[in-house]
Amino acid sequence: MSVQSQSDFNPAKHHRHNRLGSRTFHHVMLFLLTASAIVPIAILFLNSLKSQSEFGQNPIGIPRALHFENYLRAWDIGNLGQTAANSAIMVVITVVGVLVLGGMAAYSLARKNPPGSDAVMLYLLVATTIPVWLYVVPLFFMWRDFGLVNTRFGLALIYIALNAPFSIFLLRSFMINLSSDFEDAARIDGANELQIFSRIVLPLTWPGFLTVGLVVGLAVWGEFQLALIFIQDPDAAPVTTSYFKFTQRFGRDWPLTSAGAVMMIFPVLVLFLAMQRRFVEGLTQGGAKM
Amino acid sequence: MQQTYPQPKPDPRQTITPKKKWSWYRFMQKVGTPWLFIAPIILLHLFVVAYPAALSVYYSFTEWSGINEPKWVGFENYRKILFDDPQVWSAFGHNIIWLAFFLTVPFMIALFAASLLAQVKRGAMVYRTLLFIPFILPSVVTASIWRNLLNPRLGVLAQIGEWTGIEAFKIALLGRSSTALITIAYIDNWHWWGFLMILFLTAMQAIPKVLYDAAKIDGVNKWQEFWNVTFPGIRPTVLFMFMMSAIWAFLAFDYIWILTQGGPAGSSDVMATVLYRNAFARFEAGYAAAQGLTLSFLAGFIVVIFIILRRRGWEI
Numbered sequence: 001m002s003v004q005s006q007s008d009f010n011p012a013k014h015h016r017h018n019r020l021g022s023r024t025f026h027h028v029m030l031f032l033l034t035a036s037a038i039v040p041i042a043i044l045f046l047n048s049l050k051s052q053s054e055f056g057q058n059p060i061g062i063p064r065a066l067h068f069e070n071y072l073r074a075w076d077i078g079n080l081g082q083t084a085a086n087s088a089i090m091v092v093i094t095v096v097g098v099l100v101l102g103g104m105a106a107y108s109l110a111r112k113n114p115p116g117s118d119a120v121m122l123y124l125l126v127a128t129t130i131p132v133w134l135y136v137v138p139l140f141f142m143w144r145d146f147g148l149v150n151t152r153f154g155l156a157l158i159y160i161a162l163n164a165p166f167s168i169f170l171l172r173s174f175m176i177n178l179s180s181d182f183e184d185a186a187r188i189d190g191a192n193e194l195q196i197f198s199r200i201v202l203p204l205t206w207p208g209f210l211t212v213g214l215v216v217g218l219a220v221w222g223e224f225q226l227a228l229i230f231i232q233d234p235d236a237a238p239v240t241t242s243y244f245k246f247t248q249r250f251g252r253d254w255p256l257t258s259a260g261a262v263m264m265i266f267p268v269l270v271l272f273l274a275m276q277r278r279f280v281e282g283l284t285q286g287g288a289k290m
Numbered sequence: 291m292q293q294t295y296p297q298p299k300p301d302p303r304q305t306i307t308p309k310k311k312w313s314w315y316r317f318m319q320k321v322g323t324p325w326l327f328i329a330p331i332i333l334l335h336l337f338v339v340a341y342p343a344a345l346s347v348y349y350s351f352t353e354w355s356g357i358n359e360p361k362w363v364g365f366e367n368y369r370k371i372l373f374d375d376p377q378v379w380s381a382f383g384h385n386i387i388w389l390a391f392f393l394t395v396p397f398m399i400a401l402f403a404a405s406l407l408a409q410v411k412r413g414a415m416v417y418r419t420l421l422f423i424p425f426i427l428p429s430v431v432t433a434s435i436w437r438n439l440l441n442p443r444l445g446v447l448a449q450i451g452e453w454t455g456i457e458a459f460k461i462a463l464l465g466r467s468s469t470a471l472i473t474i475a476y477i478d479n480w481h482w483w484g485f486l487m488i489l490f491l492t493a494m495q496a497i498p499k500v501l502y503d504a505a506k507i508d509g510v511n512k513w514q515e516f517w518n519v520t521f522p523g524i525r526p527t528v529l530f531m532f533m534m535s536a537i538w539a540f541l542a543f544d545y546i547w548i549l550t551q552g553g554p555a556g557s558s559d560v561m562a563t564v565l566y567r568n569a570f571a572r573f574e575a576g577y578a579a580a581q582g583l584t585l586s587f588l589a590g591f592i593v594v595i596f597i598i599l600r601r602r603g604w605e606i
Contacts, residue, residue: 027410027413030406033399037423038420040480041423044438059444060449101330105331108324108325108327112324114320114321114324120332127339129589130339131586133541133565133585135338135340136569139338140570142341144356157338160331160334162338221428222428239428247430247434251437254444261434264431265428269426279426283485
């Protein structure tokens with residue numbers, strides 16, 4: 001949608017008669033802004049390939065020799081194998097939970113509209129404005145009593161709940177425009193609700209599910225605050241909090257911590273570049289600050 | 291002249307076939323099954339958010355370590371926040387600085403970049419992609435990048451100081467009480483403004499092209515065009531993000547905790563970092579709950595201001 005509307009709208013036309021310099025000005029300014037956004041990431045990448053002694057003399061330039069062993073060291077010392085697996089497990093539980101439970105709720109709210117739907121929507125709307133600091137203290141002690149603190153499943157449950165309102169809103173908006181003809185036809189053929197959901201609605205609204213999955217997965221992968229509170233056990237910790245501890249311990253070995261950071265953002269960058277449009281669409285509709 | 295009267299419309303209640311008898315099957319079809327679909331996630335949300343939020347109200351009136359039985363102390367915690375804890379007030383002041391920063395700097399950069407980008411055709415998609423990338427980085431990585439870049443011995447500024455011989459560049463921006471908070475705000479903003487820009491750009495692209503044509507016929511200059519055509523078109527988005535930014539300013543935590551943990555000497559403490567320490571390091575959970583409520587009250591206050599302004603006829 002964004003790409004389409006972008007080509008329709010071209011204010012550049014309105015400035016065709018402006019001085020030639022004006023368009024150049026735009027590109028120069030945009031280039032500088034882009035450089036300010038990208039150069040720090042590029043320096044991170046360059047530093048991840050230097051030896052520590054070279055880094056001391058050449059902290060921002062291009063490496064003279066490539067030290068890929070930084071990545072192996074960071075993987076071992078930073079315990080990335082374990083923590084990345086922990087994060088991946090939480091991403092999977094959260095995304096599956098949000099898509100299944102949120103998808104079911106969105107389907108019901110969009111297509112069945114049972115009595116009380118308006119109250120549910122209002123609750124979800126209000127819920128998005130409740131700050132985490134209002135409930136996190138009692139929640140922590142509740143979770144401790146249930147034995148859910150220091151477990152990946154316990155934290156993922158919280159993530160599912162917190163991502164529910166955004167996911168339900170977005171999925172519902174995809175489903176509400178669906179024609180009911182297919183459903184009616186399937187119903188006449190004797191399909192039950194679950195079959196209609198999985199065979200008719202899901203195949204027609206999968207872009208919404210993909211968008212929600214990407215946005216929620218990205219948010220969980222980078223989440224710090226709740227992970228800091230709910231997981232102290234290093235064996236269950238996600239990449240974010242364990243990387244934080246790692247940088248505190250090995251703060252001086254920048255090539256090492258940089259290599260760890262590059263490995264952490266690599267899957268995110270690849271996914272983003274591959275499915276940029278869905279990411280941007282989902283994130284802007286969620287209005288979520290990360 | 292023949293006068294026509296509006297025909298009375300048939301009462302819809304009478305045209306519909308009379309209500310069928312209540313049956314278990316029909317009930318499940320219309321109410322039971324749909325609610326079975328909705329219930330799981332709503333119950334989970336109530337359990338994770340609404341129930342502890344209600345508990346928070348109760349605990350805020352108690353002295354509670356999180357382990358012992360909560361002891362009722364009335365308004366003691368709130369009295370302490372208001373009159374007896376200079377840390378909270380100093381943190382509140384930092385939240386106000388944070389608020390002032392995030393209501394101005396990101397908006398100016400994002401509006402500037404979006405209006406440039408809306409007028410560029412070649413390379414627009416590349417700019418958009420690259421400018422958005424900082425937003426998707428996890429906060430720990432962004433913080434780590436900038437802690438290194440701002441290092442007083444090996445960072446970028448230190449290198450400039452090295453080349454130019456100006457010692458003032460070799461400043462520990464994150465290590466000084468006078469600069470720590472604003473430096474963290476700068477780092478948070480580095481990751482944030484690209485997202486804001488995309489929101490504004492999307493809103494700008496929805497402005498009808500004819501408005502720009504009309505403005506051109508009227509012979510307006512670029513500045514007038516921005517204020518009279520572009521800005522009114524994106525105003526709802528700008529004001530909504532204004533409100534959200536104001537709310538978030540009271541909840542700020544991640545970057546501050548990662549970079550300085552409120553230091554040096556509390557100079558970058560905000561209400562959330564004070565709350566976090568009270569709850570999870572000092573085990574004053576009752577007091578922390580009262581602080582959480584205070585924080586939420588401030589965030590709610592912002593929402594109320596915006597609702598009042600909207601009632602008064604602001605188009606938000």
